Amino acid sequence: MSFKDTWVKLSHAIREIQNKNAPKISFEENHRYAYNMVLHKQGEQLYSGLKTIVAEYLDRLAEERIVPAFPRASGTAGTSALGSGAEAVERAVEGDRFLRAVKSVWDDHVGAMLKIKDILRYLDKGYTTQNGLPTTLEVGLVFFLSHIVRSTNHPIHTHLVATLLSQVQLERDGHTIQRSTVRDCVDFLLRLDNPERLGGRSVYATDIEPEFLRRSAEFYRLEAVQYLETGDAPAYLRNVERRFAEEADRTAHYLSSLTSVPLQALLVENLLTAHLQAIMRMPGTGLVAMLDADRVPDLRRMYTLFLRVPDNGGKDALRLALRESAEARGKAINDGAASSADAGMDVDEDKDKDPKGKGKAKAPSAMATALAQALRWVQDVLDLKDKFDIILDQAFGGDKQVQASINEAFQSFINANPRAPEFLSLFIDEHLKKGAKAKSDEEIEQALEKTIILFRFLSDKDKFERYYKNHLARRLLYGRSVSDDAERGMVAKLKVEMGFQFTQKLEGMFTDMRLSAESATTFRHYQNRHGAVPFELTVNVLTASYWPQPIVATSSCSFGGTLKGATEVYQKYYDSRHSGRRLTWQANLGTADVRVRFKARSHDLNVSTQALVVLLLFEDVPEDEVLSYNEIKSATDLADADLQRTLQSLACGKFRVLTKTPKGRDVGANDTFAFNDGFTSPLARIKIMQVASKVETPKEREETQEMVDEERKHQVEACIVRIMKDRKTMSHNDLISEVAHQLSSRFQPSMSLIKKRIEGLIDREYLERTNDIGVYRYLA
């Protein structure tokens, strides 16, 4: 048999295989033909013959099966809507039919090639590999690429790419497509490799993916714009989330998983990165609205989606917006508090000018509103904090960075309210004070725990300390504390926050109270031995340095008769127990129970010590006689402010034990007072409160500020000296930053304050300038 005959038979067999007639063919026979041809150096002829047959076969299939299945106008389909309803369904079906045709050709071809490869086994063994040529199977793939996918005779390539893309597009538009068909086509395109000289990547990667990504980008860019126009941020985010899931699903199910990464990046880019601000600031539905309505799921969605934006861009933007929002809310609270607090003060002042004295009843109520305002401010801030805490926890997964941003916002607006330290202390006062709303220990504990959180945000901690000391002093001295445990608990909390130094004085106050209580007992024993005081006397001995300035500030007051005797007894007793200590009597802090006989009946009055002193004056005054303001003043030696307040409470308050002439709310230097014998009241025990404000008036606030500033000067100086003593020499900038750092836990010293203090210390020769510019040296 000649080689020519052999080839005729072999080529016939190959065609039969392609026509699926393999069972009619003897493998052994044809294998032997191929074996012999290769063995007899006819490999090249066999190889080229094979190529011709494969090419013919593929061309025929393209003509017969693929071209008739071309969908109409698929090449023109862009990202624009692919029609709707019936048309879209039709397109989907057509596309599917075409893809199926291509796929069936692929299946048949690959099936045939696998058999041909087996028959021509010896060709691969003895010819192609030895000559570095593509093996039989590879020839099949290469020819499929050149004769079908990139056919030069038919526009198969255009149709294939367009159809694949339009199928995806149809699905994106909500239509149903046969995913399996697309999957199959993508699969074989992934298996087809470009020739080595074109980079050898899969045809899918070179021909489909770039176009797919381009179309996707365009589609989503448009979709983003359209959706943004609807102005519904939650809906937009839901859509984005859905799209992410869909595209992930798509790449997993019928595209290459390699496409997933660039596709997701592209989604992030077009749907999120470009529109972060637009989404968050969407009026009525954006971040602020979500926060308003506590829409945790929406916020969580926003957070998780924004996390996808590269380089933390999304999260940073979210943090910034959150911070702004929190600050805006805080500012609103501040504004509310400031305006109504001022309003309260204004009412107060107006009233003073009110000639009819009607405002008397209003006066305490204005104070009360101011107090309520302070409490509401704290409560509002706490509520806001709770709100953000919940959102942070539930929507943002407790993200530390987000938390930091929120905290910054709180810090900034809390410190933007200059009265924050006072309000905070008032809030604590309200909770630790007896007689306020009945609260359980847990509630108090909870409230205090929260205030500590706000306390952390406070930068003027020294100012807070001052107010807290004042309020604590009042609670302790007037016995208003709800419980000692709660007080100590609070101080312990502050201690944890600020350290021993911060609470040292507060604890000193507690100690004073305890020692005073103890000494009351011993004083009773003392009285048994040395003669008793004609009334019950309880003395609180306060260590001047622990207690706030205004409280221990010497207020002159001369005690009359009995009181004087009593104080002398106590003085003796005290001297007998402690030497070298000086007692100063503070009439402004104590209270006294005194029984007064009026015409109708006797009443027990609970008055301040100062009021007692005034009342005692009238003990000796005959009926129908009066004392002038100046007489009282010289007899009691009280300061004008104190005296006026005391007289006001006795003559102008709710219970008028004294009568003032002329009548009126204010006490003037020319007024005269008489004992009101005709006083009646249904109550047996009457508590006459000092007219005293709880919330500071603007003037008091100024004074407090001045005192705080003064104290800060000392602290800054002490700090500078401490540092310089340690370092000996230091540059100006280092010194300033070190001082600012060391004091930051108490307050934020300004640059100019530190500079001035350095100047002051140089003047007083604690420091000197060195020859180096901006370097100081410590002078021991």
Added chain:
Amino acid sequence: MADTDFVLLESSDGYTFSVPRRIAMASQTLRSMLDEDSAFQEAKDKTVRLEYRGIILLKVIEYLQYKVQYADFASSDIREDFQDRIDPYIALELLTAADYLET
């Protein structure tokens, strides 16, 4: 795998050998021929006609059996050398058959 699945190998001089499929599959060429997925005539009929004499085919089958038997052995553990069983007179013909059948 129970050796119930047999294939027939026919020689050019009219001998027919019934061989377990497992043994026949040790030859790459026979494996391809009998691959049921490819579905060639041979696979359908479970019969392969080979252009070799019966005596050669016998030795080929003997070798395939030997190969399967020691497939999982390390070469150092094989004590029996198949060369000892080959009759020098048929050696050349056997060699071409071996090449063709990819044993």
